[in-house]
Structures are given as structure tokens and as C-alpha cells.
Amino acid sequence: MSLEVDVAATFSATGAEPFEIEVSLSVGTGETLVVLGPSGSGKTLLLETVAGYHGHEGVVRADGEDVTDRPPEDRDFGFVFQNYALFPHMTVRENVAFGTRYHPEGRDPEALLSELGITDLAERTPRTLSGGEAQRVALARSLAIRPSTLLLDEPLSALDVPTRETLRTDLAETIADVTALYVTHNRTTALELADRIAVMRDGQVVQTGSPDDVFEHPATPFVAGFTGSNCVPAVEWADAVADGTVAEGERLAIRPEHVVLGESGATATVERATRGDVGHRVRLGREGTAVEAYTTDPPAVGDETTVRFPTDRVTRLQREADRD
Amino acid sequence: MSSVRQGVAIGTAGKASVVLAVVTAQAIAFGACYLAGVPTLYLGVAILTGAFLGWRSDLGWFGLGIAAFGVVLLLALGMPLVLFVLRLEPDLVAEAALSPDVHRMLYLTIYGPLLAALVALLFGVPLAFLLARGFAGQAIVESLVDLPLVVPHSVAGILILFGFGRRGLFPELSILTTTVGLVLALTFVSSPYAVNAAREGFEAIDDRLEYAARSHGASPFESFRRVQVPLAARGILTGGLLAWARSVSEFGAVAVVAYSVRFFYPVAWQESVSQLAPVFIYNTYTSQGLAEAGAVSAILLLLSGAVFLAIRSIAYDDARVGP
Numbered sequence: 001m002s003l004e005v006d007v008a009a010t011f012s013a014t015g016a017e018p019f020e021i022e023v024s025l026s027v028g029t030g031e032t033l034v035v036l037g038p039s040g041s042g043k044t045l046l047l048e049t050v051a052g053y054h055g056h057e058g059v060v061r062a063d064g065e066d067v068t069d070r071p072p073e074d075r076d077f078g079f080v081f082q083n084y085a086l087f088p089h090m091t092v093r094e095n096v097a098f099g100t101r102y103h104p105e106g107r108d109p110e111a112l113l114s115e116l117g118i119t120d121l122a123e124r125t126p127r128t129l130s131g132g133e134a135q136r137v138a139l140a141r142s143l144a145i146r147p148s149t150l151l152l153d154e155p156l157s158a159l160d161v162p163t164r165e166t167l168r169t170d171l172a173e174t175i176a177d178v179t180a181l182y183v184t185h186n187r188t189t190a191l192e193l194a195d196r197i198a199v200m201r202d203g204q205v206v207q208t209g210s211p212d213d214v215f216e217h218p219a220t221p222f223v224a225g226f227t228g229s230n231c232v233p234a235v236e237w238a239d240a241v242a243d244g245t246v247a248e249g250e251r252l253a254i255r256p257e258h259v260v261l262g263e264s265g266a267t268a269t270v271e272r273a274t275r276g277d278v279g280h281r282v283r284l285g286r287e288g289t290a291v292e293a294y295t296t297d298p299p300a301v302g303d304e305t306t307v308r309f310p311t312d313r314v315t316r317l318q319r320e321a322d323r324d
Numbered sequence: 325m326s327s328v329r330q331g332v333a334i335g336t337a338g339k340a341s342v343v344l345a346v347v348t349a350q351a352i353a354f355g356a357c358y359l360a361g362v363p364t365l366y367l368g369v370a371i372l373t374g375a376f377l378g379w380r381s382d383l384g385w386f387g388l389g390i391a392a393f394g395v396v397l398l399l400a401l402g403m404p405l406v407l408f409v410l411r412l413e414p415d416l417v418a419e420a421a422l423s424p425d426v427h428r429m430l431y432l433t434i435y436g437p438l439l440a441a442l443v444a445l446l447f448g449v450p451l452a453f454l455l456a457r458g459f460a461g462q463a464i465v466e467s468l469v470d471l472p473l474v475v476p477h478s479v480a481g482i483l484i485l486f487g488f489g490r491r492g493l494f495p496e497l498s499i500l501t502t503t504v505g506l507v508l509a510l511t512f513v514s515s516p517y518a519v520n521a522a523r524e525g526f527e528a529i530d531d532r533l534e535y536a537a538r539s540h541g542a543s544p545f546e547s548f549r550r551v552q553v554p555l556a557a558r559g560i561l562t563g564g565l566l567a568w569a570r571s572v573s574e575f576g577a578v579a580v581v582a583y584s585v586r587f588f589y590p591v592a593w594q595e596s597v598s599q600l601a602p603v604f605i606y607n608t609y610t611s612q613g614l615a616e617a618g619a620v621s622a623i624l625l626l627l628s629g630a631v632f633l634a635i636r637s638i639a640y641d642d643a644r645v646g647p
Contacts, residue, residue, distance in 0.1 A: 053535050072538035079539040085532040089554045098550075102541025145540055 001063045001148035001179045003027040009049050009056035021046055021203035027149065027181055034190040035183040036214075037200035038226060043183035044082075046200070047151050050181065051079050062148050073102065078142030082154040084134040086126035092137050093122040099145035112140040116174070132163035139174065150175060152182040156189055168192055187227055191215065199223045216255065217315050224253035224317065230291040231317065237286065239266035240309045251317045256281065258313035259293035265308030273298040346373065358410070367403075371395050408618065408625075416619035426620060428589055428598040430627070436503065436585070436600060437571030440510030444518035444567045449560055452519045453548065456526035469520070472513050480512050481580025499581060506582040506600065513577050514567035521566055525559015526552060562638055569631045572624075575602035 008022040021042040027033040037043050049056045052072035059068050060075075067075045086095050096113060100106040113119045116136045126134055135155050142150055155171070156164045172193050175182075183200075184190055190197050191211050198208040199222075207219040218224035224231035231253045234246035241252065261282070268284035268291070275281075280298040283290050284307055291307065299305045350373065357366040371392050378391025420426050451469070455462065472480055486492060488499050488508055499505030529552055537547035553560070578600050589596035599607060601624045609617035 048535070051535065051539055053538075071543075072535070073541050073543055075539075077539060079536060081532050081536065083530070083532065085530065085536040087533060087536070087551055087555075098537070099540030099542075102546075141536075141540065151539075 002029050002031075002061075003050075003149045003179060003181060004059075004061040004064075005046075005050055005181075007046075007049055007056045007058040007060060009045070009054055011045055011054070019045070019203060021049065023200070023203070023205050025198050025205060025208065027179055028195075029179055030177050031195045032175055032178075032180040032182055032193055033196050033198060034194035035181065035198045035200050035205075036185070036187060036190045036194075036226070037183070038185055041200045042203040043185075043200055044153050045203075047079075047153050047181065047183050051075065051077055051151055076145075076148045078145055078147030078150045080135070080138050080142050080150065080152040080155045082157055084126070084131075084138045084158075086129075086134055086137055086141070088126050090125070091122065092118065092124050092126070092129070095126065095137055096140045096144050098141055103145040106145045107143060109140070109144050112144055116140050116170075130163070131159045132167055135159065135167060136170075139171070143174070143178075148179065150178050150180040152180060154184050154186075155182075157184065157186065187215075199226065201226075216313070218253050218317070221251050221253070221317055221319065224251075224315070229253045229255050229315075230259065232289045232291055234316070236289050237266055237291070237307075237309070240307050241265075241314060242308075242311045246316075249319045251319055252309060253315040253317055254291070254309045254313055256292040257294050258310060259284075259291055260308040260310060261293055261295050262299070262305050263308055265306045267304055268307045270299050270301050270303050270305060273301055346377070349373070354406070363403075363407070367399055370399055374398075408621075412618060412622055413615055416615055417622050420616070420619040420623055425598070426604075426623065427591065428596055429601055429604040429620075430623070431589060431591065432506075432585060432587060432598045433572055433601040433604075433624070433627070435587070436506045437510055437514070437568045437574075439503075439507045440514055440571045441518065441564045441568040443507060443511045444515040445522070445560065445564050448515050448518040448563065448567075449522050449553075452522035452560075452563075453526050453552065453556075455519070455523045456529075470516050473516050477513055477574065477576030478580055479576075481509055481577035484509055484512055484577065484581050501582055501584055501586055503582075503585060503587045506578060506585050506587075509577040509581040510571035510574055513574050514570040517566035517570050518563040521563030522556060522560045525556030525563070528559070529555045558638060562635065565631065565635050565638070569628065569635070572600075572628065572631070573602060574600065575606065579603055 004026045006024040008020070010018050010020045012018045019042065023042075023046055025033065025035075035043050035046065045054070048054055050060055052060075052067075052070065052075050056068075059066055061067065062076065086092075087098065090098070093109060093113070097109040100109060110119075113122055116139060118133060118136050118140065121129065121133055121137065126137070129137065135158075138155070152175075156168055159167060168189060169192075175193070182189075182193060194211050196208065197211055197214045198205045199214060200206070201222055207214055207223045209217075214223065215227045215229075218227055218229055218231075221231045231251050234241075234250035234252045235248065237252055238244050238246045246252075261284075266286060268286040270282055271285045271290060272283040273280050276294070279294050279296040282293055282295060282298050284293060284305065286307075293307070350370065353369045354363070354366045357363050357369070374395030375388045375392040378387035378389070379385065381387040381391075383390070451465075455466065455469075459465075475483070484499070484505070488494060488497060488505075497504065499508060533551055533555070534547050537551045538544070542550060582600070583603060584597055584599050586595055586597050588594075589598075598604065601620075605617050605620050605624065608620050
């Protein structure tokens with residue numbers, strides 16, 4: 001099943017400026033498209049609009065069929081919520097079986113409980129579950145209706161780090177063959193789960209591409225910053241680029257892991273060095289700007305070192321490309 | 325607010341034994357004042373005790389002040405009840421408890437308000453659901469729902485006569501002195517309680533639970549039936565109890581519309597005539613006197629106490645389970 005979304009909607013709330021989203025995207029059969037964006041970028045509103053909870057202009061197509069005018073119950077999308085949204089007055093088994101009454105073609109709830117390793121929770125109520133357990137139940141409930149597309153709204157973000165990592169791995173397996181639209185602000189989650197990524201900002205998609213495309217070749221300074229790349233004014237760091245030719249107003253985006261230290265290039269001062277999981281992360285300052293880099297052999301804070309941006313790793317961006 | 329503060333003050337001041345000691349001391353002080361024929365003296369003792377406990381709390385002199393003021397209201401609420409119980413004449417209470425007239429009145433006082441509460445819920449729960457979701461023009465509807473709370477209840481009775489009386493919406497409907505009239509009057513005055521409590525029940529439900537129900541295939545009605553109503557059940561039940569309790573105590577509207585009520589009395593298996601408790605007690609007071617009215621009141625008080633405890637137990641369940 002595929003999903004095509006081309007929607008525009010305006011949301012208003014008391015005391016807040018109206019918020020508009022205008023998004024076009026498509027998800028191929030069996031593909032996981034991750035919508036990556038900061039809080040307030042409209043990711044959840046987009047997902048809820050696709051699910052049919054909010055009125056909108058434009059069109060939503062499931063497998064080529066226009067479902068725009070259908071209510072949520074007739075769209076055949078599963079929805080997994082950040083806060084689980086399990087029915088508190090029902091047991092885990094009843095939660096998982098909830099939608100099968102309306103979807104005779106759905107999956108056997110018992111088999112799903114077993115598949116997700118939660119059979120022993122079947123008689124428990126949601127209040128007694130941990131976050132990780134609750135999210136497995138929520139996932140099972142959505143998969144039980146055999147949805148054409150699974151919509152997932154930051155399902156891992158309320159979990160503690162070890163639980164999140166375990167569930168992320170399980171989730172990757174579970175939704176591998178499911179058409180899924182997954183929104184998150186977490187780039188690790190995006191990298192691990194996405195077949196493709198759409199970066200969203202202020203209600204609009206600013207870049208869509210494979211995880212490599214988006215992370216290695218950001219289209220705007222915003223995407224660069226949000227995906228963890230350095231993004232610095234080219235004029236100040238011209239010496240770090242092999243040919244040294246840069247244009248006025250240009251910015252250079254490069255991931256910290258690709259920055260080369262101590263060989264040649266621009267001279268910078270080590271401002272900070274912190275130990276990470278693998279090696280050290282250092283901050284190198286030059287003319288009031290700074291880049292981050294990884295190294296296994298960090299120079300001392302206050303020392304000078306050289307910084308080089310390998311040509312094939314650097315993306316040249318125009319400041320104007322960013323709407324700010 | 326003051327009760328919360330006091331709760332904090334007493335909680336920090338000490339343990340159950342301290343509470344027991346204070347209550348015992350109060351009982352002894354009151355007993356001594358009452359037997360000495362100067363119950364007024366006890367008011368001073370109680371206010372001083374409250375002030376002392378407030379002062380000893382973590383609020384200091386401020387605690388002394390607010391506890392002293394709070395105790396005055398507690399006394400105004402509690403002392404009439406205590407003196408009422410002490411001055412009851414058991415013979416009269418027993419006589420009232422055995423009187424067929426009182427039995428008929430009690431039956432009507434349970435049955436009429438029960439019907440009113442059910443009617444208020446039947447039509448009030450859908451309205452509460454809509455109000456919880458919000459809609460254009462909601463403020464007008466809210467004002468109408470809350471109107472009975474601010475209208476003097478004798479006026480409510482007059483409104484009902486205008487609306488549903490001989491030249492009203494249903495000219496063939498006989499409402500004066502009938503069960504229908506009684507239920508109409510009681511529903512009019514009690515429905516805001518049913519609607520507002522049920523509405524709070526619906527408002528406490530996370531929108532995403534409805535989203536989840538709908539996305540997994542439930543129609544709006546199925547979502548209402550399987551998710552929203554069960555989750556709002558406590559609010560709906562509280563609303564029903566409040567509407568019932570409010571109806572039991574109604575006087576003004578009932579006195580206008582259905583002062584005496586003809587109704588089918590299953591114990592005698594025939595039509596009978598009685599009055600709702602507040603009217604019945606007022607009648608007893610004016611025709612027989614305070615002691616006789618007190619005896620009937622005691623029986624009604626027991627009934628109201630049972631309802632009060634039922635409501636409190638539901639409220640406590642809410643607090644324990646959490647949102």
C-alpha cells in the first residue's frame with residue numbers, strides 16, 4: 001500500500017497565531033518515511049491531518065484511492081501515539097483486539113501479543129504497564145487492524161534511553177515491510193528507521209531524500225544544523241577547503257565526523273574537548289565562529305590546530321537558501 | 325481553600341492520636357457546656373482550639389487567623405446538627421418512622437427525584453458530551469443550562485407552569501399535582517448538576533483516546549459507546565447522584581407545580597397522594613410544630629446522609645485512581 005499526501009491546513013488556538021501546514025509527500029509500498037523536525041514544526045498536526053482528525057484542503061490518497069473525504073475510521077490507517085493513548089478501562093488484550101471488531105480482515109490479537117513479546121501482559125490494564133510495555137501494546141493494537149499505512153507520532157520519545165534503544169531495534173524489524181509515516185525530532189531514530197527522510201520546518205517540508213542525502217548533503221543551513229552538521233560562514237573557513245575559493249554569503253556544511261584535524265588547512269583554537277561514547281568531541285573556534293569535530297587524540301584546550309574540510313564531504317549552501 | 329489549609333495544618337501538627345485527643349477534648353468541653361446550660365460558651369472554646377492548632381501549624385500567626393475564621397463556619401454548619409440530634413425526641417422519631425404518611429412521602433421522595441435524575445441524565449449526557457467537545461454558540465447553550473442555578477426556584481416553578489401548563493407547549497398534559505409535573509420541576513432545577521458533572525467527566529478524557537478509537541475503526545457512536553461513556557462513567561454517575569440529591573431537597577419549584585402529588589403507590593397498589601419531603605416537612609412544621617417536624621427531618625437526614633456518603637465515596641475513588 002502506498003500513501004500520497006498533498007495537504008494544506010490552518011490551525012488556530014486561543015491566544016496563539018494561526019499555524020499553517022502545507023505538505024506534499026509520498027510513501028511507497030512497504031517504505032518508512034520519517035518526518036524529522038523540531039518541536040512546533042507541525043509534524044504531529046500533519047500526521048493527525050493525514051489520519052483524518054482535522055479538516056484540510058488538498059488530497060490524501062491511499063494506494064491511489066482518494067480518502068480525503070473519508071472519516072478516520074474509514075481510512076484504514078493505524079495510529080501509534082507518543083503517549084500511547086491506550087484505553088485505560090480495557091485490558092491489554094482488549095486494547096489489542098479493539099479494532100478487530102471493525103476489521104474482520106485484521107490479525108489475530110493473540111498472535112500479535114506473542115510476536116511483540118507481551119503475552120504475559122494480556123490481562124493487565126494500561127496503568128500498570130511501563131512506557132516500553134505500553135508502546136508495544138499500542139503498536140500491537142495498530143497492527144491488529146492490518147492497516148494500509150501505519151502513522152507513528154514520536155512513539156519512542158517518552159521512553160527512557162535503554163528502553164528506547166531496545167524498542168527502536170524491535171520497531172525497525174516490526175515495521176520493515178509496513179508502509180509507515182513516522183514523525184520524530186530524534187535524528188538517531190530517523191537514521192535507524194527511515195528509508196527516506198522528510199525534514200519539516202514551520203509547517204513545510206524543506207528537504208526530502210535518503211538518510212544519506214539529508215544527513216550528508218543538507219539543502220539548507222537549517223537542515224544542516226538540525227541533522228547535526230557544522231554550518232559555518234565560508235569566508236572565515238576558506239582555508240579549510242582544498243581550493244580555498246568561496247563566495248560571499250556562502251556557508252559550508254560538514255558533519256563533525258568528517259572534519260580532519262592536525263594535517264593542514266585553517267588554523268583554529270581548541271575551545272572545548274569532551275569525552276563521548278567513541279573518542280572525543282572537540283569544539284574549534286576561528287574568528288568568532290566554531291566547528292565541532294571528533295578525534296581519538298584531542299589537542300589540549302587553548303592549543304591551536306589545523307582544520308580541513310575534505311572537498312567531497314563539504315556542502316556549499318547559500319544563506320538565502322534558508323528562509324531566515 | 326480554607327479546608328485544604330487546615331488539612332495541611334493538622335497533617336503537619338500531628339498524627340491520628342493528636343486528632344483523637346482534640347476531638348475527645350472538644351466532646352468533653354461541649355458536653356460540659358451543654359450540661360451546664362451554656363452551650364454558647366463552647367463556641368469560644370472551639371474557636372480558641374482552632375486558632376491554637378492553626379498557630380501551631382507551619383503557617384504561624386497567619387494560620388491562627390485563618391483557622392479561627394474557618395472554625396466559625398464549621399460551627400455554623402455543625403452545631404445546628406449536633407443540637408438537633410441531642411434534642412430529638414425518640415418517641416416522635418419512632419412514631420414518624422412507623423407512619424404510613426411518612427412512608428408514602430419517603431417513597432415519593434426517592435422515586436420522584438430518581439425519575440428526574442434519570443431524565444436529566446438521558447438528555448443531559450448527550451448535551452454534556454457536545455459541550456465538552458465545544459461548538460459555535462456554546463456560550464448561549466451554557467447559559468441556558470446554568471439558568472436554573474441562578475433563577476429563584478419558585479420562579480422556576482412559574483416558568484414550568486408557563487412552559488408546560490394548560491396554555492403551554494403540551495396543552496393536554498396535566499402537570500399540576502401530578503408525577504409528571506413533579507418530575508418536570510425536579511428535572512428543571514437539577515439538570516445543571518447532571519450536565520456539568522457529566523461534562524467534566526467527558527472533558528477529562530484525552531482527545532487522543534477518541535482519535536485512537538476512530539483510527540482503529542470505531543464510528544463516532546462506537547467511540548462514544550466503547551470509550552468515552554465508560555471513561556466518563558464516574559462523572560455521569562456523580563451527576564446523577566447530585567441531580568437526585570438536589571431534587572430531594574427541592575421546595576420552591578415543587579411548591580408551585582406539585583405541592584401535593586398524585587402517584588401510584590405500589591405498597592398499597594393504588595393511587596395515593598403525598599408531598600415531596602421538603603414540602604411535607606414544612607407542612608408538618610406549620611401544622612404540628614417543631615418537634616414533630618424534627619422527627620420527620622431526622623428520617624430524611626439519614627436518607628440524605630446515605631446519599632452524601634455515596635457521593636463522597638465516588639469522589640474518593642476519583643482521587644485514588646487519578647485522571
